[in-house]
Amino acid sequence: MCNQFGAELVADFQRFYGLRLSDVVAGSVSPRSALALVEQLPEGSTFIVAARGGRDHTGWDTTAYLLAALIDSVNMTTWAVSAQNAKRKPNKPKPFERPGTRKRNVRAAETLIKNNPHAMPIPEYRLPKP
Template identity: 40%
Template sequence: MDGGGRAGGSVGLIKLLDKHGAEIAADLRRFCGVDIVDWVHGRHSARFVLGLIGTFPDESATVAAMRGGREALGWGPQTYILADLVDAVQALTHVQVAKASKNPRTVDKPKPYARPYAKRAKGGGPNPFAKALARGVGEGGGVLTEDAVATPNQFKLPAAVAARSGSLPKAPPVRLT
């Protein structure tokens, strides 16, 4: 995931965590048995964590957040098929009722079953994980490393992660499909 014009490594992971940190942390634990703190402490590489994120099922909180929020939670392929079936039954019922009616134009068309289509999240600011990472930026604009002294409300970033993050070029965001 670190090449081919896609965001990768620490930079790509930090961008994803900035937008969907709470969901990613929960899904990593739920589906993979991995704690995001392990990456922060250098026990897992950013590539490994990004690879795990790419395996999340459609029903995961992360995929739901990327699709538009909590209303998309639990919407997997089977749920979309069921919604399509409901729409098909309603359409057939509408045709039959209109056919039997004296004035078919007076029969209201059915509304499609509500689906959680991809929407952009409105405001709200960064999530708690992103705020914790933001607190890790020192007074001089640099990221606090393991050897730096942090105040209780600051987040320490391992030196190896900080070095890798600063050396990567800016890349477009990762898209999980």
């Protein structure tokens, strides 16, 4: 844990508990107590954000995920009602973007390939369908 997220733990121990992580190494805080403190870090802590996947997850706590689900359900309900009553069916709404679900920008990748004479072209079957 310290190898992967050491800097985040140092910052969170200082920010939330007023402790130095070096106090654990020095022995003034037991490892069991330090582990309990790590387990009780709030969702917005830098350690939790880093463990979830990085800065893209900043601000995404339980409330944010619930709000995104609520937005998706309102959009789907609105779409279902309008599709039921419309002559021409509207497009199905896209889900609210959550961290970790962002797709790579294919056009940017294609531009990089075109500008690089040493790059190999992307096979047609790997390109997204419009």
